[in-house]
Amino acid sequence: MNKQELVGAIAAESGLTKADSEKALNATIKAISAGLQAGQSIQLVGFGTFSIGARAARTGRNPLTGKEITIAAKKVAKFKAGKVLSDSLN
Numbered sequence: 001m002n003k004q005e006l007v008g009a010i011a012a013e014s015g016l017t018k019a020d021s022e023k024a025l026n027a028t029i030k031a032i033s034a035g036l037q038a039g040q041s042i043q044l045v046g047f048g049t050f051s052i053g054a055r056a057a058r059t060g061r062n063p064l065t066g067k068e069i070t071i072a073a074k075k076v077a078k079f080k081a082g083k084v085l086s087d088s089l090n
Contacts, residue, residue, distance in 0.1 A: 036077055046084035053078045
């Protein structure tokens with residue numbers, strides 16, 4: 001499912017127009033991104049939790065040349081599915 005299909009599903013489920021559904025989706029994505037950038041975790045009960053993880057610096061290998069390279073440390077976004085979501089998949 002891509003973004004436009006998700007907007008269509010939101011519109012069908014909520015009764016909103018596609019334009020309003022897209023605005024709501026964009027606002028949700030922006031709020032989650034801003035929260036993560038501020039170092040917060042976002043918990044949506046029943047759905048899951050968005051959080052920030054740290055990936056340590058490590059040594060990798062360039063697959064083309066075989067030369068060792070250093071891969072810098074960075075922060076990564078993580079998502080852990082909630083119980084209701086997990087149970088609905090099984």
